Amino acid sequence: MHELSIVSSVVDSVTESAAAYPGARVLEVRLRVGALASVVVDSLEFCWGIATEGTEIEGAKLVVKTVPVVVWCEPCGKASELDGVQSFRCPLCGELTMDVRQGRELEIESIEIDEAGENETAGRRDKAEVPG
């Protein structure tokens, strides 16, 4: 499944970033997904549950933000946002354009981390020192 491999790489990347905050818990991951990224948002959310299961970020919430398509129109000399992905015409003059400036994104926008979790970890570390 296309979405599962995308989500898996997001999980890897988030896990890596979260490693900089030992003991902190990842609460929420925000993704920016362009309207042209050809991914199904519902599938991303579904795969998120599978991909995070059993990992350090299990239970983190996935928030997908859809980014609209923006095209550059040469005659108008400006970029405009499109309503959909059906037609690549400048909304101002109707000129056909294939100069897509935005809408192919597939990136992590932000990761929300519960740093208060550090205190809990300190407690857990103490316990971990007890053999057995």
Ligand SMILES: [Zn+2]
């Ligand atoms: Zn135009």
